[in-house]
Amino acid sequence: MGVTCVTQVPVLEGKSVQQTVELLSKKLELLGAEKHGAFGVDCETYHTAAAISSQGQTGKLMYVMHNSEYPLSCFALFENGPCLIADANFDTLMVKLKGFFQNAKANKIESRGTRYQYCDFLVKVGTVTMGPSARGISVEVEYCPCVIANDCWNLLMEFMQSFMGSHTPGIPSVFGTKHDSIYSPADTMVQYMELFNKIRKQQQVPVAGIR
Amino acid sequence: MPRAAAAGLHFPACPAPPRCCRPRREGAVRAKMAEGVLSPGVNLEAFSQAIAAIQALRSSVTRVFDCLKDGMRNKETLEGREKGFVAAFQESLHSVSRDLGELERLSNLVGKPSENHPLHNSGLLSLDPVQDKTPLYSQLLQAYKWSNKLQYHAGLASGLLNQQSLKRSANQMGVSAKRRPKAQPTTLVLPPQYVDDVINRIDRMFPEMSIQLSRPNGTSAMLLVTLGKVLKVIVVMRSLFIDRTIVKGYNENVYTDDGKLDIWSKSNYQVFQKVTDHATTALLHYQLPQMPDVVVRSFMTWLRSYIKLFQAPCQRCGKFLQDGLPPTWRDFRTLEAFHDTCRQ
């Protein structure tokens, strides 16, 4: 596990999500990246049940996420809060806890796409979907040999510029709190959670852009 | 009699008789094969006669030793016994000298084999009719060419090496080593305590570098060097000489399943494979046989410059990446970062 940056790439004007993904993939392949399987990250939203919130606590949202890179794990996160890494059967526990946490099924969002490998980099270009509709494009770039986020940020940025151009993001906010501690898979999940939250709030892509 | 005795002394340790008498058919066959090519200077008739003469000589020599072995035969008187033995011995020695004379005569007739083949007698190998099965001749030519080339290059290399004052091993030491021939061997048998001290001192010298010393296989030390949170290096030592080094990622496993340092498998990441290559080059660069502790310290100082492996841009092109790799080379003198292809 190296250092990862997750970002959104806007759909190109006059193109569909699919076409923009294809264009990105083409750029990566021209660079010399090779296809290396598929990936998926999903996120379900849970509301804290009324019983708790009525006791004066604000209704917090909890996200339960999965990442195909860690098939045996399940991630449970609060916004700005702690991230719990549990075994995959955490999901069944959540079903048992439905008195306290209610699954907002309509809010389920996920990103699926292709993994690319280039030298020591791992790039995942995914289509973000919510229900039946494509809502955007996620790009995850991991530099595997390095474990300290701030050590390799410049290097990561230079690599992203080579295929994302002006859409290269700024330094992810999780990097800011890391200092020189070791980057962990939970940091990647936090980035996906933030990305999904941002996309949920965005206007739906115009109908022409879907599919 | 004195002559015979002397002759007897000149045939020491003839092996078991049957072997001596075995006809040398191979020789005859080879002579026949060579027939077509050998120069007219060789008299083939004399050649086969000479071979027969050699056989005769061998069997007469065998008879001499048989006679000596059997000793005196049973006769009525001691005198009779001695007489019979001496007569038989003399007789067999005479036949040896007769056969030898015959062989000498014939050998003058045989003449000299041709010397106009550049490979002399080994040139006869080219006569072998089954080239496909025993390509000895072409292999011989090939080997000859190679050895010529090898000798030439070795000459050049030894000339170059003798100009260098820093050398890795004792065998190639030039003039300077001859003055102090004992210096090299002693550095190979340094007491482990001394090695520990040197390593400990280096460990204290660099706070961002931690060195773990272990001796899993006898007296040779193995070091696990952890540089910040960037990389780990396995260093295999022989006394105070560094034999081998492998660079791996900070998050990579450096142990085998049974908990020993894994000194064989390489890193999964291209960047550390590259750094391993460069570190091996550095081992060859930093050499000072008289002061091995200085070598280890220089190597570690050089290694420490990788603390900024992912943070330092190339000093030549100013970029972080080239072909997906950060600047993996560190100049041996200035310790500046360069891409592998950007270094001078």
Ligand SMILES: [Zn+2]
């Ligand atoms: Zn460069």
